[in-house]
Amino acid sequence: MLHGVTLRSKRVLVMGLLAAVMAVAAGSPTLTAAGDNKGKNESVAADLGGFGGILNFLDALVVPAVVTDGVTGPFFARVLAGKGEAPGDIEQCLAMLLDHDLGGSSPHFGFVLADGHQCRSSMTEIHRGLNIPDFVVDRFIMIVGMEAQKAHVPDADIAEVAKVLDRYRGGVRNK
Numbered sequence: 001m002l003h004g005v006t007l008r009s010k011r012v013l014v015m016g017l018l019a020a021v022m023a024v025a026a027g028s029p030t031l032t033a034a035g036d037n038k039g040k041n042e043s044v045a046a047d048l049g050g051f052g053g054i055l056n057f058l059d060a061l062v063v064p065a066v067v068t069d070g071v072t073g074p075f076f077a078r079v080l081a082g083k084g085e086a087p088g089d090i091e092q093c094l095a096m097l098l099d100h101d102l103g104g105s106s107p108h109f110g111f112v113l114a115d116g117h118q119c120r121s122s123m124t125e126i127h128r129g130l131n132i133p134d135f136v137v138d139r140f141i142m143i144v145g146m147e148a149q150k151a152h153v154p155d156a157d158i159a160e161v162a163k164v165l166d167r168y169r170g171g172v173r174n175k
C-alpha cells in the first residue's frame, strides 16, 4: 500500500470489483493470493491472480517503488501533486491492460471506473508531454520485474510481463 505517500487512493477499496477488494483487504503482498482461477485458466494473468492480483501487486509493490525511485519517480511529480490522473485510476487502468494482454478477462481499454474516469487507449496521448527517455522505460520495466521477484512470481511470468510492457515502449517514450 502507499502508506507514507499522500495520494494513496481509497477508490481502490470502493471500486466494487470484488476480487480487487478481497486482495487488498487481505493485505497480501503476493500475486498468487487472488489466484482462485488458477488451474482452470493457464494464462499468465491467471497465475498473477487476474485483475485483482495484478492491481494488488501494482498498489502494494510497484507504485511505491516507482514513485520513490530516483530515475522513474520524477515523472510522477505531477500526478503526486494531484494535477494528473488519480493514482488509483492509473493503477486500475494499467492492471486491466496487463490482465488483458496476459490472457485475462479485463477489457483492454475504455472501461469506465467508479469515479467516471475512462481508461484511455493511446499510450502516446497518455504519456504526451512527459518526455520519458528510453532508459527510463527500461528502468520502469526493471522495477516491475524486481518487485515481481520479491513477490515470488516465476521467472517465466516475469519475462511475459516485461514483454507486454516492452510492446508499449514506442508509444510511451519521448512523447
Ligand code: HEM
Binding pocket: 072, 073, 075, 076, 078, 079, 083, 084, 085, 089, 090, 093, 094, 097, 118, 119, 120, 121, 126, 127, 130, 132, 136, 137, 140, 141, 165, 166, 168, 169, 172
Ligand atoms: C512501459 C509501458 C507502460 C505502459 C503500458 C503504461 C501504461 C499506462 C496507463 C495504462 C496509464 C493510465 C491510463 C489512463 O489513465 O487511462 C498510464 C499513465 C501514466 N504513466 Fe504510464 N505506462 C508505461 C510506462 C510508463 C513510464 C516508464 C512512466 C514514467 C517513468 C510512466 C508514467 C505515467 C504517468 C505519469 C501517467 C499518468 C499520466 C497522467 O494522466 O497525468 N508510464 N500509463
